[in-house]
Amino acid sequence: xxxxxxxxxxxxxxxxxxxxxxxxxxxxxxxxxxxxxxxxxxxxxxxxxxxxxxxxxxxxxxxxxxxxxxxxxxxxxxxxxxxxxxxxxxxxxxxxxxxxxxxxxxxxxxxxxxxxxxxxxxxxxxxxxxxxxxxxxxxxxxxxxxxxxxxxxxxxxxxxxxxxxxxxxxxxxxxxxxxxxxxxxxxxxxxxxxxxxxxxxxxxxxxxxxxxxxxxxxxxxxxxxxxxxxxxxxxxxxxxxxxxxxxxxxxxxxxxxxxxxxxxxxxxxxxxxxxxxxxxxxxxxxxxxxxxxxxxxxxxxxxxxxxxxxxxxxxxxxxxxxxxxxxxxxxxxxxxxxxxxxxxxxxxxxxxxxxxxxxxxxxxxxxxxxxxxxxxxxxxxxxxxxxxxxxxxxxxxxxxxxxxxxxxxxxxxxxxxxxxxxxxxxxxxxxxxxxxxxxxxxxxxxxxxxxxxxxxxxxxxxxxxxxxxxxxxxxxxxxxxxxxxxxxxxxxxxxxxxxxxxxxx
Numbered sequence: 001x002x003x004x005x006x007x008x009x010x011x012x013x014x015x016x017x018x019x020x021x022x023x024x025x026x027x028x029x030x031x032x033x034x035x036x037x038x039x040x041x042x043x044x045x046x047x048x049x050x051x052x053x054x055x056x057x058x059x060x061x062x063x064x065x066x067x068x069x070x071x072x073x074x075x076x077x078x079x080x081x082x083x084x085x086x087x088x089x090x091x092x093x094x095x096x097x098x099x100x101x102x103x104x105x106x107x108x109x110x111x112x113x114x115x116x117x118x119x120x121x122x123x124x125x126x127x128x129x130x131x132x133x134x135x136x137x138x139x140x141x142x143x144x145x146x147x148x149x150x151x152x153x154x155x156x157x158x159x160x161x162x163x164x165x166x167x168x169x170x171x172x173x174x175x176x177x178x179x180x181x182x183x184x185x186x187x188x189x190x191x192x193x194x195x196x197x198x199x200x201x202x203x204x205x206x207x208x209x210x211x212x213x214x215x216x217x218x219x220x221x222x223x224x225x226x227x228x229x230x231x232x233x234x235x236x237x238x239x240x241x242x243x244x245x246x247x248x249x250x251x252x253x254x255x256x257x258x259x260x261x262x263x264x265x266x267x268x269x270x271x272x273x274x275x276x277x278x279x280x281x282x283x284x285x286x287x288x289x290x291x292x293x294x295x296x297x298x299x300x301x302x303x304x305x306x307x308x309x310x311x312x313x314x315x316x317x318x319x320x321x322x323x324x325x326x327x328x329x330x331x332x333x334x335x336x337x338x339x340x341x342x343x344x345x346x347x348x349x350x351x352x353x354x355x356x357x358x359x360x361x362x363x364x365x366x367x368x369x370x371x372x373x374x375x376x377x378x379x380x381x382x383x384x385x386x387x388x389x390x391x392x393x394x395x396x397x398x399x400x401x402x403x404x405x406x407x408x409x410x411x412x413x414x415x416x417x418x419x420x421x422x423x424x425x426x427x428x429x430x431x432x433x434x435x436x437x438x439x440x441x442x443x444x445x446x447x448x449x450x451x452x453x454x455x456x457x458x459x460x461x462x463x464x465x466x467x468x469x470x471x472x473x474x475x476x477x478x479x480x481x482x483x484x485x486x487x488x489x490x491x492x493x494x495x496x497x498x499x500x501x502x503x504x505x
Contacts, residue, residue, distance in 0.1 A: 155256035247291025
């Protein structure tokens, strides 16, 4: 990972209420230069789409396909810097370990979201690491953000705003069923296509959650759209957290005004939508205010409840009907009601079976995750046992050294305790001890020479085996044969090889 944390200086400048960071060596040097190629030339940056607190989004070209995508770079605005024209990332005010932790979460969340398949959720098609950070690639969605549309054209009519909210609610309900909170639903993160399709984007703040459980989540929020519990890292969170944001987006779409911050609302009452736009339906006004209650328990607890309340309050157009027509309609209604009951029951059975299947798959996935964690723990225990064994071996060798010294057998470094001839070719076995003046460390060594004593040529270092012994490649020959093989084996105590080479004579 190529990250330099050298304490580069920065200057803050407030422009239009937003803070931009100028890095040492260049002004506004955050994004990668236009024309930068990534992933071995697979993508080329053509322009910057936008930047936020945790990332920079580029418009990139897929060079092999000739098509365009949106690419988000993990870049913590307050702590990451980059000199103009330079890919190298600098950290300031944050350690590399903390940065790496958040980078890994970014990658894991992207991998999780890549499994999502919903028409109103942006699809992730690629994830990779480069330049000391990570990138996610998504289809480039044509259109404008809801924020841009309302800012340019004014508030939306009720039917259009309701259509967008219903689409978004279906997407949010989809991720909630998979235990994911978006945590940053706002007009800037909603793309409206030319076909009036609402797409939810930017899952950089998304986190796994357990309904109504106190969980430690980083404080990432947008004022006006975040509920009160998001201002605390350890508060209870659940589906109602994103429901608050959905209500706030609906408020903004119908009134053209950003809702009041949740913290400010603890001291001051927020104007109801109908007070700003009188022709908003009473039912819609009530649903929005319930979704935006400060106390989580007073809000809708599931997205389905929120949407269901909106749909139940749709007002159909009324027409005058004759008595005969009314009777026909009544009988048709009764027949349809009976049929509907049968269909509804069948649908209920189907949904129940589908839900059971989902729960079973979820349980299997959890069991797989638990087994994976157990395997990791077993591997850690195995590595620790191996490390303990190696350490124990060192202590045993040191103990031999101390015993030899105590018995007066430690004459000089590299002194031979025992030497014996082995093998048919004149090889021999040597045991030696040594002090800390001539050895790499005080210790005990055991060396075996396997080559013919008069025809030996030393070659290269071969490496260690699993027990810590060291091996060298050698070549030995005489008038009858020429072979290459292993020559020297000595233990981890750290004997000086030059001393042992002298011992062979």
